Amino acid sequence: MEKDKVPQDQSNLTKNNVKELLYATDENGNYTTTLSTGWEPKTIALSNSIDEINERIADAKQQVLNGEASPIVYFMEINKMDLTILSSYVGFWKWRVKRHFKPSVFATLSDKILQKYADAFEVSINELKNSITK
Template sequence: MEKENVPQHDPNLSKKDLKELVYATDENGNYTTALSTGWEPKAIALSNAIDDIKERAEEAKLKVKRGEVSPICYYMELHKMDLSILAGYVEMWKWRVKRHFKPAVFAKLSDKTLQKYATAFDISLAELKNFKTD
């Protein structure tokens, strides 16, 4: 793509005065860098991904309300994490983290273990223990 044709579309990035560094060719055909605020297909893909994340978080919230999963599952989705990422943050095996999704197991976790999750989610221990679904 030529430098003068670098897309400048995405309103999501331009609102925050953020620009993305991309490679383009200059008038001599040499590769150079240019700043872009994005392009429409990328904006659509990003919007769809964000909508999907919000939907998964709401679904997890309903499961917490029904007693099917623990608040850990909800906060994991809310903070755009997956099982591997969360396990890394709390320094536990994935199978242990997955086990903590069970409400009965979650209820028996020590404050020390819960604090690891609270720190990973940037919330207080009280918020994690007293999760409100309202």
């Protein structure tokens, strides 16, 4: 793509004045770098991804409020983690973290275990236990 034809479409990146570095050809046909604010297909894909993440967060919050899941599920979604990533952050086997997703099991966790989750989510134990019900 020629440098002067690099897309400069409005995107979620432009809200924060972020530009992406791309390779393009200059007037002599040599490769060079240039900045782009975005292009429509990427903007659509990014927007769809953000919408999906927001839906997952809302679903997780509702599960916690309904007593179907522990707050760990909600904070995991807020922090864009999956079971494998969270397991590595807290240092527990995946099956054990999954077990902590149950509200009845979560209610019996010690402060030592809760602190590991709180550290992973960068919240206090009190926020981990109570912030969703407010």
